[in-house]
Amino acid sequence: MKTTEPTITPLIVPVSLDADDAAEFRAYGDLNRLVCDEQVGLPDLAPDAAQMLPNWQDDSDALDRGFVARIDDEIVGMVTVTLAQEAEAHAAEIDLLVPQAHWGLGVEAALLDRAEEEARAHGRTVLQIWSLHRPVEADRMLVPRTGWGRIPATPLSELAEDHGYSLEQVERNSEYDLHSDVGPLRDALADASAFAGPDYRIVEWNMPTPPEWRDGFAAVLARLSTDAPSGDMDFAEEHWDADRVVRREARLLGAGQTVSVAAVQHVPSGQLVAYNELLIAADRTGVTHQFGTLVSKEHRGHRLGTIVKCANLLRWRELMPLSTVVSTFNAEENRPMLSINEAIGFVPVSYAGAWQKKI
Template sequence: MNTIVLTITPLIAPRSLDDADAADFLAYGELNRLICDEAVGLPDLAPDAAQMLPAWHDSTDTLQTGFVARSDDRILGMVTVAFAQEAEAHAAEIDLLVPAEHWGHGVEDALLARAEDEARAQGRSVLQIWSLHRPEETERMLVPRTGWGRVPAIPLSDLLEARGFELEQVERNSEFDLRADSEPLRRALAEARSVAGADYRLVEWMLPTPPDLRDGFAAVLARLSTDAPSGEMDFVAEEWDADRLIRREEQLTSAGQAMSVAAVQHVPTGELVAYNELLIGADRGGVTHQFGTLVSREHRGHRLGMIVKCANLLRWRERMPSSPIVSTFNAEENRPMLSINEAIGFLPVSYAGAWQKKI
């Protein structure tokens, strides 16, 4: 096994993908899809370069950095590192992108070491990274510290274990067939609304969020970082207000993406207490991605999760009739949300491992 002579340089985020210096960022988008395809056969799990670029231009909430590994001007791999900008944030989120043909020659080791150096330079004490796994049983299965779920060992997990990372959590990636009969969704929605009663009202919109709902939606978005099951992963409590919501929505929609939100408002208080988001890229015939789904802790047990999921899926079928499937990730220990998914027809297609290392 020969070690390749590498040069590692910063990944440049161009002002536009039409600029002369955009080649590496375009390659980043292609590499992202290749890695998802090689890992689990699902290239559409990855956003493309146009979808990712806006977030690199605005570091107000998250600072994005990255590095490119080359040998003789040929790109062999990349690594990106994201830093949440809350004052109490300790973690650096790493995405290691080395295709199979270049794995095992020192590329992955060099890029992971460069990411750790960047994390230290930014004053971070925790490294986080995610691995993708096929839904299969192999001779060596890995169980996370939560005790929920298991994934097969792969070269990336071997590398992470060797570098001192621990598998903290397993997430299930499920897909819903948007072309299936919609009657089960309608029945489930009607039953859930009957259980919830008059104290809970369904509210729906397409981005951008109406001005009168911004503060309330920002407040419930903030709950995702603290209320969603995350094992021992070191996630900072995110700080949200209407300005951050506007920044996020500008990033999401600037590349031609569209998002639908279904939320539940608690009528006695006027607060938004549950939500579900569905997002699609500029290609309206592509895969739809479910972003956040949450029911505030104080309002669980009223079928609000079922309401927002079913309502948004039904609405999406009318708004985006060409999209074939919805893809979503949920923690294996999040049994209430997985039960909703299973009841309405989501099927598991892959898994993700959440890894962490203290430095």
């Protein structure tokens, strides 16, 4: 007789994906992509095991913990908990991965309870979880506390609500066709550069960041945790220096990924005041992911967001001609950045809900 009571054990983090104990982590990568495919039809939203392993092996800036649920020795779900290492960090970020075939057996609730227990053990008082949603209308639509955007209810969103989480924010996932007409990009870049004027200039590189830019890049990366719209989500201010830039890039590049950075330097001060990152996995024919994009608050209104986005997309089309699309997430209330995306050809393909509970 089969039991539906899951057994939950810690996720094993191997030294490499070829190690004797790497099967669980490889299954984690497969499950991550399966769940994204089931939820929104976009498996490439999720990184694979090779992309994730370097982050799990280096706890310098964030601590990752994972748990595997089994029923009769079959893996039926996993959950991960990510803990920022800043001393003032209060939140634990939870990612729940239970495929449709095993949802409703109690696995999802048991894994969420285990993740919350782990967060409490590390002294966290805020729990956060994200849900993915197709761009469809449903009988029950959810509106976040920001008032911007709406998403259809799903089993995961209902689980979060049942466990006391509140929908704080909705993010739009958009894609840009890398094989579309390049003219609008060039025109937008030319117009924005003329508007910004000679006080701003474009700086570009492929990671690793050249030593002369590391301190400046660290400063603008730190602003992402404070300047980007996040509703009432509790994110600790991140502390960055050149060493953290080097650590981050070692994790990103260790999996065979390539990252292009387009930044804007404020010429009078010499500071980097805006940036955009594009990343692709070792498979150069796949989806490109836009990571961070930010314009420092003091320099908004000069069209620097358009400059870094367009400059990097133009550069990327030359660097990665076989990549198909660029995928990016933006808060629904971030109308300036969404307007830039829409103007240069990004279209919505899915949505994410950001949920939070204080304990």
